[in-house]
Amino acid sequence: MNFNSPQKRPVPPLPPGILPEIFKRLPVRYVLRCRCVQKSWYRVIHSSSFITLHLNYQINSQRKRYLLFHSNYSSYSIHSDNNKCRLSYNWYPNVSLTSYGTSGGLICLSDLCLDYSSHIYLWNPAIRMLKALPPSSFFSNIFVLDFKGYVYKLSLAFGYSPHVDDYKVVKVMIYCMEEYAKWLTVVDVYSLRSNSWKRVGGDLSCCKLSRPVFINGAAYWVAKKSHGKKIIVCFDTENEIFREILLPQYDCLYKLNYFVQEFCESLCVFVNHRPLGVVDVWVMEEADVWKKKTSINLGGIYGLPMGFRSNGQMVLRMLNEFGYVSYNLEKDKAEQVLKSQRLRQFGYINTTSKDVADSLDQKVYFVNPFMESLLLLDDKLGF
Incomplete structure (x- = not known):
């Protein structure tokens, strides 16, 4: 045997x-x-x-889809995009940075107060990889010497350009060399595919740029012209030129606040009537034509709109309790309450303290659809 x-x-x-x-x-x-x-x-x-x-x-x-909850004060939280809103990622980059856009599972991070020497990163939380981008031309010694003591402002935008199948970071500097002189513009564009920056031309003549949004290869900002008028400026990464878009027109005596967002791959703008506690939602149609979707009466119950879910519903923060609602624009009502024991207020553990609640109200909140990816896994330059 x-x-x-x-x-x-x-x-x-x-x-x-x-x-x-x-x-x-x-x-x-x-x-x-x-x-x-x-x-x-x-x-x-x-x-x-x-x-x-x-x-x-x-x-x-x-x-499966996710929601990225983040604020302008370096806080991040990624949850499942459903009414349970379960925490999916609790790992954070070991840097104190704020986000400047997300696409393809990547989040662009840099300083809240941007400087010409600010480091820029691409972060993939799904694979826990953080890639430091090479310095752009703004980091060179000539810029440090030329702009020292002068007024300048920087803005970043990040997103995917489908026409070249590449991820781009647009870095815009507006500056004024002399008091009351014309504001000038310098633009650098980073390509993930080549891991390099390219200097491009551009003329904005604007003295202020808001937080941007990146849609189908183009970055959009609400901009303030030198004479005070507000418009939307668009930088198309394909033809590398700026163009101006008129905002929805109003005839009112009080100041309006405008915020750009992405809605179902279209440009969206929130118009905040602060004295009335009302926010109008406009969506850009073809040929730069605005269509008003709805008006939301915040009524002291909700904070400003944070963004949109993958299904097109808006996320609003509840002011009187720690929670969020999913707002259906078509039905003009809140349909779901997004609550989870692990949905912390962007890193705050003690969510019952009044001091914490007061400090939270000083922040600006954002929500973006998010999805897992393996991008940067083949990158030898990440760390």
């Missing part, structure tokens, strides 16, 4: 091309585990072609 154990037969290799088709259907955390099985799997997962394949599958298949 032979007591020797039978020899193991080698496992036949899978047909070529089948591994990527299997892996692309997996959530990021399971894909990362598969790297440890064998070297051939590791090479497949780290290839740029598979990273793109996985991302496109997540987009087209409408897999």
Whole structure:
């Protein structure tokens, strides 16, 4: 009788091309585990072609979606995009930065008060990777000397440019060399594909830029002209030129506040009637024509609109209790309360303290749809 154990037969290799088709259907955390099985799997997962394949599958298949909650004071929280709003990522970059846009699972981070020497990062929380971008021309010694003591302001915008299949960071400097002189513009554009910056021309003649939004390869800001008029300026990363868009027109005696947002891949602007506690929601249609979607009476119950979910519903923060509502623009009413025991107020643990509540009201809040991706996994320059 032979007591020797039978020899193991080698496992036949899978047909070529089948591994990527299997892996692309997996959530990021399971894909990362598969790297440890064998070297051939590791090479497949780290290839740029598979990273793109996985991302496109997540987009087209409408897999699980997330919401990025963030503020202008360096706080982040990523939750499932449903009424339970469960915490999905509790890891934060080891830097005190604020976000300047998110796309493809990447978040652009830099200083809240931008300087020509501010470092810029791309952060992928799903794979816990933070990439430091190379310095742009603003960092050069000639800029430090030329602009020392003069008035200048910087703004960043980040997003995806579908016409070149690339992720871009647009860095805009507006400056004035002499008192009462014309405001001038300098623009640098970063390409993730080439990992480099490019200086482009541009003329804004604006003295102030708001927080931007990036849609289909173009960055949008609410800008203040030198004579005080407010407009929207658009920088298209394909033709690398600025153009101006008129804001919705009002005839009122009080000051209006404007905020740009993305709504279903279209430009959206919130118009805040502060004395009335009302916010109008406008969406840009073809040929730069505005269409008013609705007016929301905040009524001392809600804070300013934070942004939109993947389903197009708006997120509002509740002022009298720690929670959020999902507002249906078509039905003009709040449909869901987004509550979770782990939905902390952007990193605050003690959410019952009045002091904490008061400090929260001094912040500006944002919500953006977010999705997992493997972008930057093939990047040797991350850390």
